[in-house]
Amino acid sequence: MADDAHSIEVLNTTAQGQLKAILERIERLEEDKAAVMADLKEVYAEAKGNGFDTKIIRKVVRIRKTDRAKRQEEEALIDLYMSAIGEV
CATH class of the missing domain: 1.20.890 (cAMP-dependent Protein Kinase, Chain A)
Known part of the structure; x- marks a missing residue:
């Protein structure tokens, strides 16, 4: 049990910053993706409005x-x- 607690503690101290940075990057990319999807929807609506x-x-x-x-x-x-x- 002591080894498990120590492993979790080591993981937390060494990986916490990396994990947080990865999660923040994913969140930013998800926001970018949502913006791009909205732009695509707009372009397809424009194409449809022009009869395509x-x-x-x-x-x-x-x-x-x-x-x-x-x-x-x-x-x-x-x-x-x-x-x-x-x-x-």
């Missing part, structure tokens, strides 16, 4: 994040599968 389909815009954004070669490979497989089931 936001569902398609989201897909285009997702596609643009994908490596071109990987994207082409996926598109080729989709075409192959669609052809195999008679949908193309």
